[in-house]
Amino acid sequence: MTLDLDPIKSRLVQAGYPRPEPGPAAERVRASSREAQAARAELREHIIEDVWALLDEVEALRARSVTPG
Structure with a gap:
């Protein structure tokens, strides 16, 4: 199972929440x-x-990275 992150990223950007850039946080002006x-x-x-899909994906990745000892 691989989660397609593009729809999530697109919704964030379209709503005015682009990926944060390194450095001081820029003031965000919300369009109306x-x-x-x-x-x-x-x-x-x-x-x-x-959020639940992302959590499920993280848990799946963690489960795959754990090797029985």
Whole structure:
């Protein structure tokens, strides 16, 4: 099982949350257009399932990396 991260990344970027850059945090200005509001609504709709999918993937990776002794 491999989790496709592109939809998760896309939802974050579309909602105005790009990947943080190294260095001091830039001030984030949220757009208030209908498109931006719709993108944030879509992000909210998917956030819980995205987090669970990421946690499942991390647990699967950990299980594969543990070798019986």
